[in-house]
Amino acid sequence: MQRLDSASADFEARFEALIDSDTPAQAEIDSRVAAIIADVRERGDEAVVAYTRELDRHPATDMAALEIAPARLSAALEAMPAQPRAALETAADRIRRYAESQKIEAQSYEDEYGNRLGQLVRPIERAGVYAPGGKAAYPSSVLMNALPARVAGVSQIIMVSPAPGGEVNDWVLAAAALAGVDRFFTIGGAQSVAALAYGTHSVPCVDKIVGPGNAYVAEAKRQVFGRVGIESVAGPSEVLIVADGSGDPEWAALDLFAQAEHGEDSRALLISPDRDFLTAVEAAVERLIEDQPRHEIIRASLANHGALVAVADMAEAMALSNRIAPEHLELAVADPEALLDSIDHAGAIFMGHRTPEAFGDYCAGPNHVLPTGRTARFSSALGVYDFQKRLSIIQASPRGAAALAPVAAELAVGEGLYAHAASARVRGDEGQG
DSSP: OEEEETTSTTHHHHHHHHHOOOOTTHHHHHHHHHHHHHHHHHHTHHHHHHHHHHHHOOOOSSGGGGEEOHHHHHHHHHHSOHHHHHHHHHHHHHHHHHHHTTOOOOEEEEOTTOOEEEEEEEEOSEEEEEOOBSSSBOHHHHHHHHHHHHHHTOSEEEEEOOOGGGOOOHHHHHHHHHHTOSEEEOOOHHHHHHHHHHOOSSSOOOSEEEOOOOHHHHHHHHHHBTTBEESOOOOSOEEEEEEOSOSOHHHHHHHHHHHHTTOTTOEEEEEESOHHHHHHHHHHHHHHGGGSTTHHHHHHHHHHHEEEEEOSSHHHHHHHHHHHOOSEEEEESSOGGGGGGGOOOOSEEEESTTOOHHHHHHTSSSOSOOOOTTGGGTOOOOOGGGGEEEEEEEEOOHHHHHHHHHHHHHHHHHTTOHHHHHHHHHHHHHHHO
């Protein structure tokens, strides 16, 4: 891992390089994804099957072989051993209950002229959920993406998840059954995003696509945005631990590992004013890393994107945190509440020594689909509201029409839109009558 010190002359340059989210190969990814999307639009199922055979080494020869029947989802859930099933069901229940608390309700009021103003709330009709299935399968992502959609009242949830070599993870199938997924296709990558966005003979087109994936999935979501909605363009996962030195260095090392094991491009950072604590964490990393089953991935991630950063004080630590705008922010401090007012940007905040980011990944309740790559500066966690639409209601009373007409007409004339002005004025005249 890198060691940075804010007192060093080269700190700014090194820190900016550390948090830079640009991908060197992005231009190549962009063009490859555009070609795949165009091909799926033109050839539909045929293209989806071809890319799935090529990229995922899936033996399927048609789309029928790539769709999993609901009965198989239910069977996977029923076949789970009692303890894993209980854990999955507990997580689902907690995620569902938190989602219920997020629902936006219809509302309206009358202004001083008797005009009725407000909003209706309606769910989107069909959602597409992408669940990763490459280096690791994530049943937690199935729950986090599908359950808020179900709570919102989405009519149909279409799930896609790659099955390399044709192997499907039973945890993912069971999670899909628990979350109420309607149709499940074992397809992934940019081709699955294109199929969801534009539809094929077999895959229905959806209104919104959610869920994390690799760089090709993220770019495909970006390119189809506008045709469909998306929740975000997700980048590599990341954690920032802000520590005051009062915690256990081994806990901090394990939290860094937990982030780094997602993949070689994951980012795991720790900032502290306590230099002795940073040294102890560094030693714990080296002492514990070989015990991790995914130690090769962890070591590569920490070498490429990990850092221990020394700062002058906690105020500087929080200022750097806001510059990073981390997906996951762990406050490994004695009094996390005291730091909340200084946080402007973060996807999710984990408070205190006994709240690891892993709780948020699986079972705390709030969603683990979070803004990455500094996008927490302007976006938020996935939630029920991502599957709800707000429809404005405007109903003018006679007095209200008389009051609003001259205002609307004046502004319309100012914009050179004279039919707008005439349309407003006649309502005002009727209201006066």
